[in-house]
């Protein structure tokens with residue numbers, strides 16, 4: 612029997628990530644090739660005409676899975692009945708800016724949209740915050756939408772995870788699909804810690820450790836980490852715009868794995884509400900290795916954390932504690 616359509620909200624849908632993301636959702640890249648969707652697209656009034664143009668293109672593309680499109684500048688209308696909310700709306704970082712610089716503009720948006728989601732989304736709506744500062748926007752959304760279960764509010768670090776897979780794949784000259792179980796710890800910022808200590812490459816002869824295959828700890832502990840940490844800035848420098856197609860694709864990966872489950876013996880990175888696992892202060896949205904099953908994520912437990920990693924996990928946690936304080940000062 613055909614499935615009922617799910618309603619997917621994309622905020623900031625007239626922006627560049629939105630423009631890349633909505634056709635991916637309409638093609639089934641987010642919820643599966645047999646899952647009909649109704650898209651709810653929100654943007655602000657100055658972008659209304661452009662948003663309507665995106666709607667026209669969605670109609671013109673005649674996607675078989677797309678059962679309806681709502682384009683609106685009204686947050687309540689946009690949030691009503693949604694099963695999945697992808698929060699992309701906000702102001703992007705420009706060349707030379709740190710994420711902290713976009714904090715004051717964006718956290719107030721997330722406070723306001725929290726209450727629209729809390730009051731009007733479907734029960735058990737899954738929320739993914741993409742807009743920067745992604746972890747702290749998600750935390751603000753969680754704090755101002757207290758009736759949404761905290762496990763339903765996440766932020767995007769899957770792009771960083773995919774970037775780490777990409778760097779290892781290029782270094783070893785193996786297909787990216789054979790590299791797995793990297794971890795992005797912490798903040799979606801330049802303090803994030805891309806960790807390959809548990810990562811493997813699947814070969815015909817079984818799984819091999821990335822650290823052993825690369826056989827160059829200096830590269831893995833140095834250039835590899837900074838390349839992943841600085842990739843967003845490198846894209847901004849190259850395009851004069853922040854990443855969009857890779858962000859949209861990673862947002863689809865994040866929701867797909869959350870809803871449909873992670874592959875066997877494979878974890879992914881998601882920004883989730885910290886319960887204190889791995890000595891991270893509780894009450895932050897922190898990126899952890901997770902597996903997903905039946906629509907629920909759980910943090911992978913028991914990974915060995917060496918001294919080098921410990922310092923990096925703590926540094927990115929400290930930045931999130933600072934961001935939280937700063938966010939509250941912007942809201943007061």
Ligand SMILES: NC(=O)c1ccc[n+]([C@@H]2O[C@H](COP(=O)([O-])OP(=O)(O)OC[C@H]3O[C@@H](n4cnc5c(N)ncnc54)[C@H](O)[C@@H]3O)[C@@H](O)[C@H]2O)c1
Nearest residue numbers: 623625626627628654700701703704741742743767770858
């Ligand atoms: N987490 C990640 O991995 C990741 C990756 C790339 C970009 N980003 C972030 O995603 C966000 C969007 O990036 P972009 O390149 O699409 O930016 P963009 O400027 O092209 O689009 C943002 C859109 O949001 C809209 N908007 C602004 N305020 C809004 C509001 N209150 N409600 C609804 N819509 C609103 C704007 O009108 C615009 O259309 C930025 O914050 C960017 O830094 C995050």
Ligand SMILES: O=C(O)C[C@H](O)C(=O)O
Nearest residue numbers: 704743842843844853854
């Ligand atoms: O780095 C940025 O500001 C853009 C985005 O978060 C990215 O990682 O590409």
